[in-house]
Amino acid sequence: MATTVDVNGRPVNVNSPPETPLLWVLRDELGLTGTKYGCGVAQCGACTVLVDGNAMRSCQLPVSAIGAAKITTIEGLGGAHPLQEAWVKLDVPQCGYCQSGQIMSAVALLNATPKPDDAAISAAMDGNICRCGAYQRIRAAIKEAAAAPAQAAPAAPAATPATPSV
Amino acid sequence: MNKPLKTITAAASRREVLVVGATLAGSSLLVGCSLPEVLSAGSKVEPGAFGPFLKFAKDGTVTVVSKHIEFGQGNHAGLAAIAAEELDADWTTVKVEQAPANAKLYGNRLMGGTQGTGGSSAVSNSWMQLRTAGAAARAMFVSAAAAKWGVPAGEITVLNGVLSHASGKQAGFGELIDEAAKVAPPAEPKLKDPKTFTLIGQDRVRRKDSQAKSNGTAKYTQDVQLPDMLIAMVAHPPKFGATVKSFDATEAKKVPGVTDVFKIPSGVAVVANSTYAAKLGRDALKVEWDDAKAEKRGSAQILAEFKDYASGKKAAPEKVKWGGFDSKGPAAQAAAGANALEVAYDFPYLAHATMEPMNCVAMVGKGPPKLIFGSQTPTLDQMNTARVALALPGSVEIETLFAGGSFGRRSNFQSDYVVECVQIAKKVGKGRPVKLVWTREDDQRAGYFRPLTHHAVRVTTDKDGFPATWRHRIVTQSILKGAPPGAPGGKGVDFTAVEGVMGSPYLKATPVVDAQLLTPDVGVPVLWWRSVGATHTAYVMEHTIDQLAKRAAKDPVEYRRALYTKAGANRHLAVLNLAAEKAGWSTPAPAGWTRGVAVHESFGSVVAQVAEVKVENGVPKVGRVVTAIDCGTAISPNQIAAQMEGGTCYGLSAALFGNVTLTGGVVDQANFDTYRVLRNSEAPTVETYIVPSTNKPSGVGEPGTPVIGPAVANALLAITGQPTLSQPFVKA
Ligand code: FES
Numbered sequence: 001m002a003t004t005v006d007v008n009g010r011p012v013n014v015n016s017p018p019e020t021p022l023l024w025v026l027r028d029e030l031g032l033t034g035t036k037y038g039c040g041v042a043q044c045g046a047c048t049v050l051v052d053g054n055a056m057r058s059c060q061l062p063v064s065a066i067g068a069a070k071i072t073t074i075e076g077l078g079g080a081h082p083l084q085e086a087w088v089k090l091d092v093p094q095c096g097y098c099q100s101g102q103i104m105s106a107v108a109l110l111n112a113t114p115k116p117d118d119a120a121i122s123a124a125m126d127g128n129i130c131r132c133g134a135y136q137r138i139r140a141a142i143k144e145a146a147a148a149p150a151q152a153a154p155a156a157p158a159a160t161p162a163t164p165s166v
Numbered sequence: 167m168n169k170p171l172k173t174i175t176a177a178a179s180r181r182e183v184l185v186v187g188a189t190l191a192g193s194s195l196l197v198g199c200s201l202p203e204v205l206s207a208g209s210k211v212e213p214g215a216f217g218p219f220l221k222f223a224k225d226g227t228v229t230v231v232s233k234h235i236e237f238g239q240g241n242h243a244g245l246a247a248i249a250a251e252e253l254d255a256d257w258t259t260v261k262v263e264q265a266p267a268n269a270k271l272y273g274n275r276l277m278g279g280t281q282g283t284g285g286s287s288a289v290s291n292s293w294m295q296l297r298t299a300g301a302a303a304r305a306m307f308v309s310a311a312a313a314k315w316g317v318p319a320g321e322i323t324v325l326n327g328v329l330s331h332a333s334g335k336q337a338g339f340g341e342l343i344d345e346a347a348k349v350a351p352p353a354e355p356k357l358k359d360p361k362t363f364t365l366i367g368q369d370r371v372r373r374k375d376s377q378a379k380s381n382g383t384a385k386y387t388q389d390v391q392l393p394d395m396l397i398a399m400v401a402h403p404p405k406f407g408a409t410v411k412s413f414d415a416t417e418a419k420k421v422p423g424v425t426d427v428f429k430i431p432s433g434v435a436v437v438a439n440s441t442y443a444a445k446l447g448r449d450a451l452k453v454e455w456d457d458a459k460a461e462k463r464g465s466a467q468i469l470a471e472f473k474d475y476a477s478g479k480k481a482a483p484e485k486v487k488w489g490g491f492d493s494k495g496p497a498a499q500a501a502a503g504a505n506a507l508e509v510a511y512d513f514p515y516l517a518h519a520t521m522e523p524m525n526c527v528a529m530v531g532k533g534p535p536k537l538i539f540g541s542q543t544p545t546l547d548q549m550n551t552a553r554v555a556l557a558l559p560g561s562v563e564i565e566t567l568f569a570g571g572s573f574g575r576r577s578n579f580q581s582d583y584v585v586e587c588v589q590i591a592k593k594v595g596k597g598r599p600v601k602l603v604w605t606r607e608d609d610q611r612a613g614y615f616r617p618l619t620h621h622a623v624r625v626t627t628d629k630d631g632f633p634a635t636w637r638h639r640i641v642t643q644s645i646l647k648g649a650p651p652g653a654p655g656g657k658g659v660d661f662t663a664v665e666g667v668m669g670s671p672y673l674k675a676t677p678v679v680d681a682q683l684l685t686p687d688v689g690v691p692v693l694w695w696r697s698v699g700a701t702h703t704a705y706v707m708e709h710t711i712d713q714l715a716k717r718a719a720k721d722p723v724e725y726r727r728a729l730y731t732k733a734g735a736n737r738h739l740a741v742l743n744l745a746a747e748k749a750g751w752s753t754p755a756p757a758g759w760t761r762g763v764a765v766h767e768s769f770g771s772v773v774a775q776v777a778e779v780k781v782e783n784g785v786p787k788v789g790r791v792v793t794a795i796d797c798g799t800a801i802s803p804n805q806i807a808a809q810m811e812g813g814t815c816y817g818l819s820a821a822l823f824g825n826v827t828l829t830g831g832v833v834d835q836a837n838f839d840t841y842r843v844l845r846n847s848e849a850p851t852v853e854t855y856i857v858p859s860t861n862k863p864s865g866v867g868e869p870g871t872p873v874i875g876p877a878v879a880n881a882l883l884a885i886t887g888q889p890t891l892s893q894p895f896v897k898a
């Protein structure tokens with residue numbers, strides 16, 4: 001039974017069974033493998049995507065629950081998002097496996113709070129585990145991106161998120 | 167992986183690496199190996215390849231081939247910089263490529279020629295190899311330009327990949343490939359004087375993969391998608407050593423997408439055409455296990471037995487003997503001296519908990535077996551695959567991808583998850599690709615843990631409060647026990663269990679030492695875990711030293727200085743002094759914070775840390791951590807700092823929270839909700855200072871891990887007056 005989901009600004013047909021977690025639809029069916037599996041139980045954040053601008057754990061989100069919501073994955077950020085640029089500038093990634101999820105959580109944070117303080121960063125980022133321990137640079141890169149010029153941190157309201165198409 | 171396979175081969179002659187025939191094949195040239203060697207090893211000679219390690223393209227880009235896997239350590243940047251320095255290449259266009267499995271070309275000179283990454287040896291074992299390869303290729307380009315331009319080679323300079331002559335003649339590497347390929351490689355290429363390095367040691371030596379790892383394109387095993395590929399999951403027995411008695415696949419086979427269910431040696435495999443179907447299929451599977459040969463003890467019972475062995479309450483088990491190391495003087499004196507500090511320490515099993523759970527892609531049954539995954543030790547993986555697939559080890563092809571962490575997990579003597587994947591691919595047959603996917607729960611419960619370990623220490627002191635006698639007992643499982651016959655380290659005292667106590671400057675400074683190790687058999691598989699023996703030995707030595715300093719009413723930094731001076735441990739002294747100075751040890755800590763210090767040598771590097779700690783709601787909070795490291799020549803200061811930051815988090819995570827327990831032989835933790843790990847707001851701010859050195863580079867990936875635990879414990883000792891004698895500090 002095919003449904004249509006809006007992923008990175010494009011409607012795509014999905015044939016996976018409706019209860020399939022969005023994570024596996026993205027990875028196995030749509031070939032968007034930037035979104036990672038880390039725990040499957042909403043504990044690690046590796047699978048984080050934006051759903052209408054909000055950070056969600058795609059491993060716990062049945063594809064049938066998405067409806068008309070707009071999904072943005074790491075691929076949908078386009079590569080030149082201020083957070084991605086800060087990530088590269090500060091050499092944040094180590095093994096890199098957690099970093100798609102880290103960046104998507106950070107995008108949601110800056111969308112909601114363009115100039116986050118440490119407490120806001122902790123609240124937004126504590127759900128994203130990094131076993132390599134790149135935490136210090138993740139924090140620094142978020143601050144770096146938040147300090148970038150205005151257009152750098154799109155402060156779109158949650159209902160109309162910045163979802164550049166690929 | 168540590169030194170286990172070390173013996174070798176510093177002697178691997180220059181010739182082997184270097185030169186040898188300049189062999190022309192098309193427009194390519196080999197520096198570093200003879201053509202027959204390369205061909206016999208099964209490698210293709212690609213146009214533009216100058217030996218196993220360097221490739222030049224017409225557009226001027228230089229590609230450095232890394233024989234080491236990149237799973238976070240940043241070694242790809244370091245290795246490329248070493249070659250680029252000698253080449254005078256344009257660093258901004260240098261690329262890194264992962265080498266295929268080929269021990270002949272890509273063996274680790276610190277692992278007996280086994281191709282593998284471990285023991286924080288990637289840079290150190292490649293140092294002369296890549297310098298030589300870079301210098302040889304540079305000389306060949308210079309000769310080619312000299313001949314072409316009709317000028318003396320000595321008048322040609324190379325800068326950022328461009329050769330030039332005062333006459334105004336200029337050419338990039340890319341324009342001279344054909345001519346350079348015809349030049350005979352120099353027998354003894356001249357290496358740079360390290361004083362003239364322009365790249366090594368600079369901040370601009372940065373990772374080459376940050377972009378790919380920030381836009382989702384970096385490829386991991388989990389991401390492999392091939393035509394016709396099947397996904398496999400395996401139901402493993404809950405207890406180590408149990409086997410399948412019977413299984414009922416009726417429900418599993420009803421799951422749409424499940425294509426097959428069958429028994430393999432390690433459990434029951436469910437094969438499907440999608441990950442989610444494989445997972446549902448496995449959930450629906452009913453398996454009855456045969457526990458006859460399983461390990462049924464719980465971790466508390468195992469620890470109790472270890473304690474009884476250490477205290478002498480219980481004799482060593484049959485066929486297992488205590489083994490001595492670093493001992494000197496009359497043992498009876500160490501056992502009997504009065505007024506001793508007697509302390510014992512307990513360390514739990516730890517899971518590596520890599521962010522990417524173990525996985526592998528295998529194709530078996532059509533041509534040579536092929537594997538695609540994050541292979542940490544390709545030579546072992548080839549051998550273990552060959553045994554199952556009935557092929558020659560050298561014929562097993564391995565394409566190594568990025569791995570989402572390893573910390574030692576992806577290198578083991580049994581290649582556990584690799585063999586499991588090969589078993590399934592063999593059954594599927596016809597060369598059809600099979601991706602084995604472990605869930606977090608599979609990974610967490612599969613064992614190969616840092617061994618549960620107990621130390622008992624008894625120290626008497628002289629009139630100045632310094633150690634006079636030191637009695638040390640360690641009871642743990644042997645990691646090297648699983649080593650194939652003939653591998654070094656398999657006999658005698660397993661040094662991976664004692665390194666860090668063995669060789670400690672504190673023992674050097676102590677007149678009487680009686681140190682012994684016992685490694686009883688337990689049916690829980692164990693493995694190296696980032697920094698290996700140092701995960702517990704650094705803690706025991708460093709925390710014991712602070713307790714001794716406290717008894718002697720001496721400052722912990724002063725106390726260490728005296729012992730290092732006595733032991734001639736100059737590098738320890740240097741990092742200690744640097745860390746103490748940068749941390750402001752002689753001035754009061756910021757209000758509310760208390761400092762703790764620790765120092766440890768591992769993998770050829772010495773690290774000192776001063777941690778600022780406070781206790782919040784009963785949980786230690788670590789703020790600023792000042793780190794000083796002596797790692798020989800620093801290739802990439804930025805990535806050394808990254809490894810100190812990450813290594814500190816990894817070690818702190820274990821000290822605070824890391825705990826794998828077993829009840830009745832079954833692992834209690836399944837996922838991150840029960841196996842707690844460090845999170846962002848719990849991470850300290852790590853400052854890194856590097857001791858200037860012209861020694862050859864030593865380890866960086868692991869030495870940052872074992873020091874933070876004791877530094878925090880020592881701060882807690884200063885806060886509460888009490889030692890912390892077991893990990894984790896925070897009980898669930
Ligand atoms: S995979 Fe979804 S939170 Fe871990």
Ligand code: FES
Pocket residue numbers: 093094095096097098099129130131132133134238521570571
């Ligand atoms: S970079 Fe490896 S888990 Fe975060």
